[in-house]
Amino acid sequence: MEPLIRIRGLSKRFGNGCNRCLSATGPEFETNMCPHCGSVVACNDVSFDLFKNEALGIVGESGSGKSTLVRLLHFEWDATDGSMEIQRNAGLDTMPELFADGDLYSRNLLGLSPFQKRQVRNALMGIVYQNPFLGLRMNVSSGGNIAERLLGAGWRNIGKMRKRAAELLEKTEIPLDRMDEPPKNFSGGMQQRVQIAKALSNNPLILYLDEVTTGLDLSVQARVLDLIRTLQSEYKLSLLVVSHDLGVINLLCQRTMVMKYGRVVEAGLTDQILQDPQHKYTQLLVASQL
Amino acid sequence: MQMHEWLEQEDLLRKKGDSIVGGYPYGFMDDGAKKDIRRSILKAVAIPGYQVPYGSREMPIARGWGTGGIQITLSLITPDDILKVIDQGCDGSVNAVNIKKFIQAVADVQITNDTLAATVVQTRHRIPEEAMSAGQILVLQVPYPEALREVEASEAETRRMHAEADYSRMWLYLYEDIVNYGEITISYRYPVTVNGRYIMDPSPIPRWDVPKLHMAETLFLFGAGREKRIYAIPPHTTVEPLEFEDHTFRVEDFSGKSCARCGATDTFLDEVIENAGGDRVHYCSDSGYCDKRSA
Amino acid sequence: MGYVAVKGGIEAIENACRLFAWERSKGASEPLAVEQIREQLYLAVDRVMGEGSLYAPDLAALALKQAAGDSFEASFMLRAYRATQPRIGYSLPGNTREMRIKRRISSAFKDIPGGQMLGATSDYTLRLLDFDLLKDDTARREAFRETVFNALPINAEIPDTLPKVIDILRHEGLLENAVDLASNDEPFDITRQSVIFPAPRSAALQSLARGETGGLLTLAYSSMRGYGNIHPTLGELRVGYVPLQISHPVTGEPYTVGEVKVTEAEVLARFDGSDGMPRFSLGYGLCFGQNELKAISMAVLDRTTRAEKPSCPAEDQEYVLYHTDGIEAMGFSNHWKLPHYVDFLSDLDRLRKAQSIAQQEECHADA
Numbered sequence: 001m002e003p004l005i006r007i008r009g010l011s012k013r014f015g016n017g018c019n020r021c022l023s024a025t026g027p028e029f030e031t032n033m034c035p036h037c038g039s040v041v042a043c044n045d046v047s048f049d050l051f052k053n054e055a056l057g058i059v060g061e062s063g064s065g066k067s068t069l070v071r072l073l074h075f076e077w078d079a080t081d082g083s084m085e086i087q088r089n090a091g092l093d094t095m096p097e098l099f100a101d102g103d104l105y106s107r108n109l110l111g112l113s114p115f116q117k118r119q120v121r122n123a124l125m126g127i128v129y130q131n132p133f134l135g136l137r138m139n140v141s142s143g144g145n146i147a148e149r150l151l152g153a154g155w156r157n158i159g160k161m162r163k164r165a166a167e168l169l170e171k172t173e174i175p176l177d178r179m180d181e182p183p184k185n186f187s188g189g190m191q192q193r194v195q196i197a198k199a200l201s202n203n204p205l206i207l208y209l210d211e212v213t214t215g216l217d218l219s220v221q222a223r224v225l226d227l228i229r230t231l232q233s234e235y236k237l238s239l240l241v242v243s244h245d246l247g248v249i250n251l252l253c254q255r256t257m258v259m260k261y262g263r264v265v266e267a268g269l270t271d272q273i274l275q276d277p278q279h280k281y282t283q284l285l286v287a288s289q290l
Numbered sequence: 291m292q293m294h295e296w297l298e299q300e301d302l303l304r305k306k307g308d309s310i311v312g313g314y315p316y317g318f319m320d321d322g323a324k325k326d327i328r329r330s331i332l333k334a335v336a337i338p339g340y341q342v343p344y345g346s347r348e349m350p351i352a353r354g355w356g357t358g359g360i361q362i363t364l365s366l367i368t369p370d371d372i373l374k375v376i377d378q379g380c381d382g383s384v385n386a387v388n389i390k391k392f393i394q395a396v397a398d399v400q401i402t403n404d405t406l407a408a409t410v411v412q413t414r415h416r417i418p419e420e421a422m423s424a425g426q427i428l429v430l431q432v433p434y435p436e437a438l439r440e441v442e443a444s445e446a447e448t449r450r451m452h453a454e455a456d457y458s459r460m461w462l463y464l465y466e467d468i469v470n471y472g473e474i475t476i477s478y479r480y481p482v483t484v485n486g487r488y489i490m491d492p493s494p495i496p497r498w499d500v501p502k503l504h505m506a507e508t509l510f511l512f513g514a515g516r517e518k519r520i521y522a523i524p525p526h527t528t529v530e531p532l533e534f535e536d537h538t539f540r541v542e543d544f545s546g547k548s549c550a551r552c553g554a555t556d557t558f559l560d561e562v563i564e565n566a567g568g569d570r571v572h573y574c575s576d577s578g579y580c581d582k583r584s585a
Numbered sequence: 586m587g588y589v590a591v592k593g594g595i596e597a598i599e600n601a602c603r604l605f606a607w608e609r610s611k612g613a614s615e616p617l618a619v620e621q622i623r624e625q626l627y628l629a630v631d632r633v634m635g636e637g638s639l640y641a642p643d644l645a646a647l648a649l650k651q652a653a654g655d656s657f658e659a660s661f662m663l664r665a666y667r668a669t670q671p672r673i674g675y676s677l678p679g680n681t682r683e684m685r686i687k688r689r690i691s692s693a694f695k696d697i698p699g700g701q702m703l704g705a706t707s708d709y710t711l712r713l714l715d716f717d718l719l720k721d722d723t724a725r726r727e728a729f730r731e732t733v734f735n736a737l738p739i740n741a742e743i744p745d746t747l748p749k750v751i752d753i754l755r756h757e758g759l760l761e762n763a764v765d766l767a768s769n770d771e772p773f774d775i776t777r778q779s780v781i782f783p784a785p786r787s788a789a790l791q792s793l794a795r796g797e798t799g800g801l802l803t804l805a806y807s808s809m810r811g812y813g814n815i816h817p818t819l820g821e822l823r824v825g826y827v828p829l830q831i832s833h834p835v836t837g838e839p840y841t842v843g844e845v846k847v848t849e850a851e852v853l854a855r856f857d858g859s860d861g862m863p864r865f866s867l868g869y870g871l872c873f874g875q876n877e878l879k880a881i882s883m884a885v886l887d888r889t890t891r892a893e894k895p896s897c898p899a900e901d902q903e904y905v906l907y908h909t910d911g912i913e914a915m916g917f918s919n920h921w922k923l924p925h926y927v928d929f930l931s932d933l934d935r936l937r938k939a940q941s942i943a944q945q946e947e948c949h950a951d952a
Contacts, residue, residue, distance in 0.1 A: 115454045140466060147465050152458035157535040158468055180469055320671040326777065343779030347668035352661065353916025355923065378927045385923050387595045415927045433920070445903055446782040472942040477931035496931040516913045518779035542934045561930055575927055 002087060003049035004205065004238050006105065010046040010082030012068050015039025017080075027260040027281060032063060042068040043262045046082070050206070055232065055239035057253030057270060059246060059285070064259040066242045070208045072110070073240070074127050075117040083108040091123040091205060122152045126199030130211035132191035135198065138184040142174065142194050145183065149201040168197040172227060189220035193227065200231065207232075209241045213248060225251055246289045250274060258282045317364045318396040323347050327365035327520070331511060334522035339484025340452070341435050346518040349392075356389055358513025359412050359431035362520065363393060366427065367410060372400045374408035379416040379558065379575035386414070403578040415478070417499040419557050419576045422508040424525060430493045435514035435521065437481040437491035457489055461532065468537055480539070483530045484523060492529075498541045498558045503529040549574045552583035609653045622646035631846070631874020632656055636911050637663025638776075638795035640845050640873050657797075657915045664912055667776075675771060677830045677839055681849050681871070682746055686825040688875075691750045693818050693853065699747035704824060750821040751851050751867060760865045761856065782903045786887075789906060793886060794872050797911025798879040804909065805882035808889045808899035815889050815899075817852035817868065817881075824848045824875050848872055850880035854888050866891070 013021065018037040025032050025041045032041050043065035050056050058066040071077045073084060085105040092098055095116070098106040109120060129135045136145050146165040147155075155161050166176055172193040183191045192212060199207055209228065213221040225248065232239055232252075241252050249256055249270060256273050258266040258281065266279040277283045317324060323345075330344035349357040367373065375390045377383035381403040389412065390401055402408050405418040412429040422428060438448045441459045451457065460481065467474050480497050484490045492500060493512060503510060503523055510523040523529060531539040548555045550571045557579065559572040574580035610616075623630055623646040633645040637660035645663055652658035688704025691697045703709075717725075754760040773780075773788040780788045793801065808815045826844040833840040849871045856866035868888025870880040886905050895901035908914065 114450075118454050118456060137462075140462060141469055144462055144466050144469065148458050148462045151461035151465065152456075156533075158465065159536050161465070314669050318669060320669060322671060323668065343781060345774070345777040345779060347776070348661070348664040348912065349668065350662070350665040352919055353913045354918075354920030355916060357916070378924050382595065383924055384598055387598050391595075391598070414923075415925075433917070444782075445907070449781070471939050472946075473938065475935050475939060477935040478928045494928050496927055498931075516917055542931055543938075558927070559930075560926060561933070 001051060002104065004052045004087050004089075005050045006083075006085045007049070007073070008047045008083045008085075010069065010072060010084070011044045011080045012042045012065075012072055012077065013039055013044075013080045014042060025261060026263045027265055030261065032065070032261040041262045043072075043259070046259075046264055048257060048264075048267065050238050050240060052205075052238055053232070053236045054255070055241055055253040057241045057243065057249035057256040058259060059243060059249050059256060060259035061244055063261065065262040066259050067210055068262075069259075070127070070210050070240065070242055074125060074208055075109075075114075075121055079110050082110060084110050086120075086124070089124075089205065091203075092120070095119060095123075118152075122149070122202060124205045125208065126202065126204035126206070127208040128192070128195045128199050128210065128212045130214050132183065132188070132195050135195040136183045136191065139182050141180045141182055142169065142186075142197075143179040145194060145198050146201045149198060153202050164201065165197075168200055169194070171200075171231065172197040173223075188216055189224065192216065192224055196224075196227065196231070200235065203235070205238060207237045207239050209239060209243075209252075211243055214243070214245070221248075228252065246274065246285065258285070314396055316397060317367060318349070318392075319347055319361070319364060324365040327361055330520045331362065331365070331522065334511070334520045335509070335524050337488075338524055338527050339488030339490040339521060341490075341514075341519040341521045343518055344520050346515045349515065351389065351392060353516040354433060355385060356412070356414055356431040357515030358517075358520070359414070359429045359515075360389060360393070360513075361515055362429045362511050362513040363410060363412050364397060367393070367397050367399055369398050371409045372402050372407055374402050374405060374411045374578070375413070376411070376416060376418070376576075376578070377414040379418075379560075380577040382577065403581065405576075405578055415494045415496075416558070416575060417495055417502045419574075419579045421502075422506070424507045427509045427511060430495070430510060430512045432491065432493045432512045432514040432519070433516075434479070435491055435512070435517050435519040437479075437489050452488060455487065460489055464532060464534070468534070473537060474533075474539075481532050483528075483532065485527050489532070490521065490523075490529075496542055496558060497531070497539070500529070500531050500539070501541070505529075544572075547572045549580060552580045554580070554583060605653075617650055619643060619646045619650060622649050628875060629654075629656060631876055632798060632879075633659045633663060635873040635876055635879060636660035636795060636797055637667070638873075639663045639667045657911055660797075661912050661915070672774075672777070674831060675774075676842075677832060679827045679829060681823065681827055681847070682749060684746075684823055684825040684827050684847075684849070685844065686743070686747060686823060687846075688824040689747060689821065691819065691821045693750060693820050697748075697750055697821075698753070699744065749851075751853075754820070754853070754865065758864070760853070760867060780906065784902060784906060789890065789902060790869065790871070790883075790887065792906045792910065793870070793883040796879075796883065796909035797914065798876060798882070800909040800911060800914065801882035801886060802878055804899045804905055805885040805889075808885060808897065812897040813889055813899045815854050815868075815885055817854050817885050817888065819881065820851040820853045820867070822848070822850050822877060822880065824877070846874050848874065848876050848880040850877070850884040852881065852884040852888060 015038055017039045018034065020036045021034040021039055021041055022044060024034050024036060026044070034041065046069060048056070058069060060066045068077070072079045085107070086109060088099055088104055100107065109117070112120065127135065137148070143162060143165040146168055147161045150161050150164060166179060169176060169179055174190060174193055174197065183194050186194065213224055216224065229252065231237065239252065241249060243249055253270050255268065256270045257264050258273065258279065260281050266273060266277065266282045273282060274286055277286045326345060330342045334340065334342045346358065347361060349360050351357055351360060363373070373390070373393060374381065375386045377386040380386065393399065394401060405411060405420045405422065408426065410427050410429060411418065411422070412431070414431040417428065436445070436448050438451055438460055441463050442448050442451065464474055478496050479491055479494045480500050481489050482492050482500060482503065492503060505526055505528060507525055509525055512521045533539040542558065544559050547559055549557060549559060551573050554574055558575045560575045562571050562573060564571045623642050626649065629649055630642055630645045633649060633656055634640055634642065636656070637645065637648070641663065644666065645659065648659035648662040652662065686702060688706060689702045691701065751760055755762065773785050775788050775791045780792065807813065809817065826846050828841050828844045830839045830841050852868040853865040854868060856864060866888065868884040870883030870887060872879050872883065886899060889899045890902040890905050892900035898904045
């Protein structure tokens with residue numbers, strides 16, 4: 001089976017950089033900041049595939065570069081280097097310019113114009129952040145939050161948008177009589193569920209989950225994770241799950257990458273990584289959490 | 291000195307002297323400035339609805355009083371032109387009079403109240419009722435060139451939004467309006483999409499005038515002097531008000547009302563309070579057109 | 586009531602303009618000579634030249650006379666006059682080290698090379714009304730002049746140049762290095778091009794230099810008072826005349842065409858450099874004439890607007906530059922006096938519609 005997206009050599013550096021940045025940062029140096037020029041190598045030379053309807057976990061502590069990865073793949077930040085190619089699919093039929101004749105994979109999406117990136121994002125991607133303030137407009141109604149993405153995708157019928165918003169809020173277990181209320185009135189768990197509804201509004205192929213349960217009560221966490229699992233199988237989503245919590249990764253993901261100081265130190269099947277960690281950092285991580 | 295003496299002296303001085311703004315070049319601005327502005331106009335015409343930043347000059351009329359429109363008019367005008375200036379539809383309104391006085395003094399053009407006789411019409415907040423033709427230019431004065439300012443305060447950010455056609459927040463604003471009030475509450479300055487690309491502020495014209503911009507014969511030039519932007523709608527360009535399939539754009543409702551002077555039932559009407567009891571009477575806002583019909 | 590055509594507009598406007606001219610002429614006093622304004626109200630003249638962004642003391646004094654003392658109106662006239670003048674060229678970068686100094690102080694050090702020179706300042710005057718000035722006349726002035734000059738040592742010398750405090754700090758590595766500007770680059774000209782954000786520093790400094798004194802003061806004060814965290818030290822404040830040079834059109838040699846009176850302020854605030862080394866950074870202010878409040882405010886705002894992530898209005902470059910131009914702010918605030926009845930009618934239409942929708946919903950609820 002061919003992967004849905006192929007990521008190769010993805011790197012992000014903050015600062016001007018120097019020719020010693022790469023040789024002086026990473027897990028063996030216990031830092032991602034170059035001691036020579038002060039630049040931060042947030043992630044370096046990350047390559048992986050994401051398959052259709054697969055959940056891939058990225059685990060690591062803060063500063064490991066896992067959230068940077070999501071920001072790059074969601075086109076929020078510009079990568080310093082690397083490529084992202086996507087398999088031809090119906091969602092991109094309106095953008096034939098992305099594919100050379102007959103090619104199965106697109107050209108490098110990271111090199112597109114901001115306008116094209118926005119189109120690709122609207123057509124294919126959804127994201128749920130740890131902080132609902134990043135994903136939601138807190139003063140706009142919950143229905144409006146969902147409508148915003150539909151409007152971005154060209155919907156121009158209020159009735160149809162409200163119908164779609166109601167469906168999604170129902171799926172994410174938000175009472176419909178609160179549809180015209182802004183999320184600022186909601187609890188943390190409810191806000192997270194509105195964020196998920198918003199992320200799903202455009203029928204995405206890929207859903208990025210960035211520490212979505214961090215900061216929620218345990219019982220609320222379980223409910224949100226359960227919801228994500230149900231939605232993944234119902235909508236055939238490919239998930240990229242970023243978390244520092246191996247429990248979350250274990251529950252959602254078939255495959256996992258372990259990151260430290262901007263580098264991937266280990267990758268494989270989640271079960272294998274949890275039962276037989278190879279890298280000493282992974283061993284420490286597993287021992288401390290399970 | 292008594293006031294009447296002073297006035298007599300003043301009158302004498304005026305009769306003797308030349309123009310009240312002697313010592314200034316034709317068209318007020320220096321030639322370099324006028325060329326600059328014409329170049330910006332050309333760019334604006336080439337990219338319909340796009341706000342072209344330009345080096346706005348100070349006019350002897352205050353910022354916010356039509357300096358953008360005046361600069362466009364002055365950069366285009368020649369002694370052969372015939373100019374009409376209106377404010378709120380009216381040729382005799384204070385601001386229109388003031389602008390005419392200035393332009394006449396520095397550019398020596400003929401003035402008319404007849405829309406169809408003018409080569410250039412400068413306007414604040416209205417488009418004349420009579421359809422203009424291909425040989426004419428309508429110059430609109432613009433206080434807020436940025437249609438997205440309602441939803442985003444930062445200019446750097448709105449420029450990015452235009453560049454990426456990232457308009458979902460503007461549409462969301464309308465969606466929320468409908469959810470909260472049952473319909474779109476924007477009264478004037480109704481945002482439009484030009485040529486299927488840029489969302490544009492049509493200046494504070496009433497909704498009544500918005501359809502006149504669509505596929506028109508005339509060139510529309512918009513000048514925002516204080517905000518230093520020029521934009522344009524060339525002839526035969528699509529101009530569509532933002533609307534939904536199930537909540538369509540509507541103009542002001544004058545049903546059952548007519549002009550108390552000329553009897554028109556198909557014009558934008560000013561509402562005038564007739565007496566302290568609050569009774570209302572209506573007159574055409576386009577005074578030149580009303581004059582023509584009443585003559 | 587008849588047709589409200591506002592056709593009396595033309596005559597009414599002309600009469601209003603004449604009435605304004607009459608108001609300032611109607612009194613029994615002698616007409617005010619432009620020369621008197623230039624000499625005796627020189628701080629007002631300086632302010633108008635700065636905000637009008639035209640160095641022309643006589644024209645500024647004329648504008649003040651014509652505007653009956655309104656500094657906004659006077660600056661505005663000067664700017665409008667400026668718009669009619671062709672741009673012949675740009676001067677060479679001036680060097681304030683060559684300033685013919687009238688006043689120069691530093692609050693960073695007790696004493697500085699060349700010394701503190703207080704010059705003419707109202708800073709230490711008691712703000713008591715001087716009722717003697719009610720009897721001001723030529724004889725009194727001559728007597729005053731004599732007391733001033735008699736007390737002066739005859740051969741006191743003022744050096745041609747004075748070292749700058751920031752040069753000393755920079756030499757010791759305490760202050761960030763100067764931005765290296767290629768001197769043959771044409772500066773960004775905000776009167777020819779519209780500023781796009783983030784604005785280059787040359788554009789930002791130009792905008793601030795012709796900003797309105799009160800507006801600059803308000804924003805700078807907000808930052809020092811607590812909405813922001815700039816706690817400036819006044820490295821040096823200078824008032825004096827700077828020679829103005831242009832490149833000779835034929836030989837290309839620098840050629841001095843005159844001098845302008847300016848106020849220059851340099852404020853210091855701590856800042857951590859990208860190399861991790863803490864240093865002072867410099868906020869720079871310079872404006873026409875003697876206007877110390879403006880130069881200091883400008884310097885503070887130059888510094889605050891270099892914040893990477895603005896946390897308050899004074900740190901947001903777009904906010905500061907868009908809202909401190911007095912001519913623009915004044916015109917727009919005044920324009921609300923213009924008729925807006927078409928817009929208002931459109932508003933009424935929407936309001937009535939919204940009310941009828943609300944009423945229908947109420948009826949529904951009652952039923």
